[in-house]
Amino acid sequence: MPFGPPVPGLVAVDGRGWPAAVGPQGSAGDRRRAALIKICLIVVATALAMSLVRFGGEAFAPDRLAVPAPDGVEFQDNGLPEGYSYLTVEGDWVSRMVCGPIAWEIVGEAPPGGRTAVEDGVALMAQMTGLPVRPAEAVDVPAVELTFEFVSPEVIASRYRGDEYMEPLGLAEMRYGYGGITGAAISFKLPYFEAALDSDYDAAVLLVLHELGHAVGLDHVTNKESFMHSSAYLEAHITAADVAAFAAVAPDC
Ligand SMILES: [Zn+2]
Secondary structure, three states, X not given: OOOOOOOOOOOOEOOOOXXXXXXXXXXXXXXXXXXXXXXXXXXXXHHHHHHHHHHHXXXXXXXXXXXXXXXXXXXXXXXXXXXXXXXXXOOEEOOOOOOOOEEEEEEXXXXXXXXXXXXXXXXHHHHHHOXXXXXXXXXXXXXEEEEEEEEOHHHHHHHHOOOOOHHHHOHHHOOOEEEEOOEEEEEEEHHHHHHHHHHOHHHHHHHHHHHHHHHOOEOOEOOOOEOOEXXXXXXXXXXXXXXXXXXXXXXXX
16 A cells, blocks of 8 residues: 555554654644644653652652661760750750650640650650650659640740740740740640641651750751751751750760
């Protein structure tokens, strides 16, 4: 059939294995089909490229709760990694170097998912510090007691406003919770914690870790990737320096 018209539905294949219809010599239908195939290929390639950028890029941490090895972290004179400091009150460090075990419990009600987020947070703290951190009912020896409470912002305000420690630290403005300076008692502002839980479970666990950092005496850092940043920690992750800082406040003892 050397000079006959193109046979409908029959697509010739050239030497590279691609349909010959993509060439200019195809019929109008063939060209439309080729254009459609091209568009589909472009869409698929674009989607693939975008997913590579999202999952393969430096800025996106696929597992924000992974605990990296604290290799290569530089330490300062205060014994903490570069950029980290202890909470201070009137110039004095409020270091809470801890020797395990730590016994934790939730005081009062926890919102749905709240207990799991606290459990995951303290498990990560145990991993980073090497301390035995256990639910209070599982510890029958003297231990550092650590309590978590989920309360309304009004309760927190009435409890801490004007406190001799809160004012100099500007803690009255803190949004999600309090930890550290008040002792080993962490209070979360219930509606904000619930919002974090609803939108992003990892963020809620990072919120627990952030307050635990304060509970062991760590102040905020300027690195926005660290969960010890003052405001970006809900989008942060666990950095090698965070791990080193937690380990430093729980030295072998
Ligand atoms: Zn904080």
